[in-house]
Amino acid sequence: MPFEWSKVGAPPAQDELEISVMGPGFGESVVCHFGANEWFIVDSCIEPGQARPAPLSYLEALGVDPATAVKIVLATHWDQDHVRGLGDVVQACKIADFCCAKAFVNEEFQFYMDEMSIGTRNRGVKDIQHAFDAVWDSGRTCRQAVPGKVLLRRPTITGGCVELLALSPSDKEFDLFLQEIASQRPGALQPLRQAVARSPNLASVVSLLVLDDCAVLLGADMERRPEADRGWNSVVREGKNLFLKRAGVVKVPHHGSENAHDDGMWNELLEPAPVGVIAPFGKGPVTGRPPTVSDIARIRAKTCKLYVTAPHATAKPPARSPAVTRGLRDSNIKTRSLARSLGLVRLRKPRSAGWAAEIFGAAYIA
Amino acid sequence: MNSVAKYIVPEISIDAREYGISDAFSLVATKAQAATAGTMYVQSSTTDSAVPSAYGTQFRFRDRPPNIRAAALDAQGGNLDLETIDAVSNVSPDFFLLGRTAPPVQQPRGNTSAVVAEWEGFVTRIDEEAIEARLVGLTGEGVAGEVEEATIPKSEIRDADQQLVAVGGLFRLCISYEKTPAGERRKYSSVVFRRLPAYRQRDLDAAHERTRARLNALRVE
Numbered sequence: 001m002p003f004e005w006s007k008v009g010a011p012p013a014q015d016e017l018e019i020s021v022m023g024p025g026f027g028e029s030v031v032c033h034f035g036a037n038e039w040f041i042v043d044s045c046i047e048p049g050q051a052r053p054a055p056l057s058y059l060e061a062l063g064v065d066p067a068t069a070v071k072i073v074l075a076t077h078w079d080q081d082h083v084r085g086l087g088d089v090v091q092a093c094k095i096a097d098f099c100c101a102k103a104f105v106n107e108e109f110q111f112y113m114d115e116m117s118i119g120t121r122n123r124g125v126k127d128i129q130h131a132f133d134a135v136w137d138s139g140r141t142c143r144q145a146v147p148g149k150v151l152l153r154r155p156t157i158t159g160g161c162v163e164l165l166a167l168s169p170s171d172k173e174f175d176l177f178l179q180e181i182a183s184q185r186p187g188a189l190q191p192l193r194q195a196v197a198r199s200p201n202l203a204s205v206v207s208l209l210v211l212d213d214c215a216v217l218l219g220a221d222m223e224r225r226p227e228a229d230r231g232w233n234s235v236v237r238e239g240k241n242l243f244l245k246r247a248g249v250v251k252v253p254h255h256g257s258e259n260a261h262d263d264g265m266w267n268e269l270l271e272p273a274p275v276g277v278i279a280p281f282g283k284g285p286v287t288g289r290p291p292t293v294s295d296i297a298r299i300r301a302k303t304c305k306l307y308v309t310a311p312h313a314t315a316k317p318p319a320r321s322p323a324v325t326r327g328l329r330d331s332n333i334k335t336r337s338l339a340r341s342l343g344l345v346r347l348r349k350p351r352s353a354g355w356a357a358e359i360f361g362a363a364y365i366a
Numbered sequence: 367m368n369s370v371a372k373y374i375v376p377e378i379s380i381d382a383r384e385y386g387i388s389d390a391f392s393l394v395a396t397k398a399q400a401a402t403a404g405t406m407y408v409q410s411s412t413t414d415s416a417v418p419s420a421y422g423t424q425f426r427f428r429d430r431p432p433n434i435r436a437a438a439l440d441a442q443g444g445n446l447d448l449e450t451i452d453a454v455s456n457v458s459p460d461f462f463l464l465g466r467t468a469p470p471v472q473q474p475r476g477n478t479s480a481v482v483a484e485w486e487g488f489v490t491r492i493d494e495e496a497i498e499a500r501l502v503g504l505t506g507e508g509v510a511g512e513v514e515e516a517t518i519p520k521s522e523i524r525d526a527d528q529q530l531v532a533v534g535g536l537f538r539l540c541i542s543y544e545k546t547p548a549g550e551r552r553k554y555s556s557v558v559f560r561r562l563p564a565y566r567q568r569d570l571d572a573a574h575e576r577t578r579a580r581l582n583a584l585r586v587e
Contacts, residue, residue, distance in 0.1 A: 114574070115565070118565060118566075143587045188567040189565065192560070192563050192564060194534040196488070320508025321482065323482045327482065328541065332522075334517045335501065
């Protein structure tokens with residue numbers, strides 16, 4: 001069912017903080033208002049059945065002009081569920097700086113991106129390449145996200161300051177990501193292929209928004225690793241070193257998946273019982289798609305309120321002729337539908353008040 | 367077919383049905399043929415057995431006289447990559463009309479087959495016994511236009527294509543019916559990986575130039 005953008009209502013007040021997480025069950029984007037009609041966008045996703053990036057549709061539905069109001073577009077990592085429509089977002093947000101992991105602007109990744117765009121249908125790099133082209137064409141700045149770097153700092157109309165701080169990826173992840181990219185670069189005579197991100201999550205940009213009396217942790221797709229210099233271990237260490245304010249809201253990392261659960265994150269970077277928002281990941285074997293029932297139970301126990309942007313896509317394949325069904329079954333080929341619908345979780349915090357949540361579309365309270 | 371294709375087998379990946387040919391074909395040229403006669407052979411991508419003789423059709427390059435083409439190949443030193451490029455890029459648009467304008471040919475007396483559903487896909491993950499893939503439905507009731515994920519046993523991939531199985535590898539999945547002359551119907555699936563188009567050195571070089579230009583101009587903080 002198409003998302004009813006007309007229902008999202010009015011924009012936030014000038015001094016109101018807003019975090020809106022949207023996700024169609026596969027893909028996610030966060031839109032944030034940090035005061036005085038200034039916004040930033042983290043990642044991009046597409047409303048199912050539409051070509052328009054959901055964050056742009058949302059801002060336009062609020063009556064906000066992305067061309068002037070959006071100051072930063074942050075791409076957390078190169079994964080299809082985070083970069084769909086990203087190029088359109090960067091192009092539409094005409095004065096926004098583009099922020100991305102340091103590895104994105106490395107020569108190795110840039111070479112890979114252009115190599116894989118040879119041929120006409122390579123969705124895998126098209127969006128991220130389009131984003132870089134938009135930055136390049138408009139002469140804007142590309143800001144590399146490294147741990148501890150302030151991506152955005154603005155005075156607020158209340159006399160305070162808002163900061164968006166990057167907490168990852170670590171140097172180790174930077175190296176490993178580029179090694180993997182190097183191994184995937186094509187050579188002459190090899191058949192054209194689709195660019196597929198294999199393990200980009202650990203190289204994603206975790207960020208913390210700090211404004212006056214509150215903070216929001218945007219967990220991207222960061223995962224847990226046993227090594228001290230990788231995954232959440234390195235993020236938590238960075239956060240502790242910087243004496244960061246603990247966040248009262250968390251965009252739960254990696255769709256609530258168990259492999260992203262880190263006690264250090266919950267205990268060191270977040271307030272007790274924060275508000276949690278999950279954007280699910282509707283791909284892969286149906287039983288393992290995060291968040292699973294046990295993922296939700298685990299995260300619910302850690303949060304005061306937990307919201308999910310959309311239920312998982314139906315596992316039922318589309319109706320098709322018996323001949324096709326039998327043919328697939330006889331060959332032991334199993335297919336899974338990727339049909340889905342968009343949901344939006346919106347958290348608004350007026351000055352000196354608590355968070356108020358609203359859900360739209362397919363979103364639900366877990 | 368194998369005997370003439372032993373030098374190289376560059377295929378031109380087109381969906382021949384778009385050009386009025388009733389099955390999903392790929393075009394196969396050999397080094398010797400491309401250099402001299404410019405003859406193209408048609409090989410079905412949905413069955414292993416179909417050969418051009420069954421359809422009584424031979425395709426020829428029309429855009430360049432054979433002697434000029436041979437000279438061009440000599441100048442390239444028989445470089446496989448460039449030869450493959452030429453095989454792709456020198457096909458005249460007229461060539462594709464042949465399928466439409468060719469006179470009706472006698473149906474083969476062997477088995478006939480009909481595709482009931484077809485997907486285009488690419489590999490997203492390789493496991494020990496199966497591949498995970500993203501599929502986009504091309505034809506078939508309830509199939510066309512649908513985006514799905516699939517788990518495909520490696521045993522469904524023909525031996526000749528096993529070496530092409532790589533993350534990102536593009537393929538077609540077909541569910542077909544085959545009918546024998548005796549009237550027996552058999553259902554089967556086929557997974558055919560694309561060999562061409564391939565990355566060309568000159569395209570890679572152009573991509574690198576573009577990357578350098580962008581990196582030089584990009585303002586990075």
